[in-house]
Amino acid sequence: MANYRPIAEFYDAEYADQPMLRQDVGFFLARMGERKLDILEIGCGTARAAIPIAREGHRVVGFDVDEGMLKLAAARRREAGL
Numbered sequence: 001m002a003n004y005r006p007i008a009e010f011y012d013a014e015y016a017d018q019p020m021l022r023q024d025v026g027f028f029l030a031r032m033g034e035r036k037l038d039i040l041e042i043g044c045g046t047a048r049a050a051i052p053i054a055r056e057g058h059r060v061v062g063f064d065v066d067e068g069m070l071k072l073a074a075a076r077r078r079e080a081g082l
Contacts, residue, residue: 008068012048025052032058047073051080 007014015021028049036057041050044062046069054060054077064070 008046008066008072011069012046021048025049028053029056032056044073045069047076051076051082054082055080 029052036059039050039053039058039060041053041060041062044050044064045066047062050060050062050073062070062073064073
């Protein structure tokens with residue numbers, strides 16, 4: 001298992017050029033329809049996807065094994081007012 005703690009704050013930037021990571025949130029939201037859902041994101045990392053999905057009114061619970069990623073995700077959640 002990889003330990004991303006030393007690079008958690010750089011993780012999203014490191015993979016930002018991946019086409020899938022520029023399309024996944026829109027893909028998921030387009031298929032969720034109007035009904036607000038309860039979502040469990042396993043491997044949520046920095047909450048890159050969880051936050052925009054939650055902003056659309058869905059209840060998102062994120063799980064990750066890396067404490068550094070979760071700390072960054074929690075900080076981003078607070079900054080987003082969620």
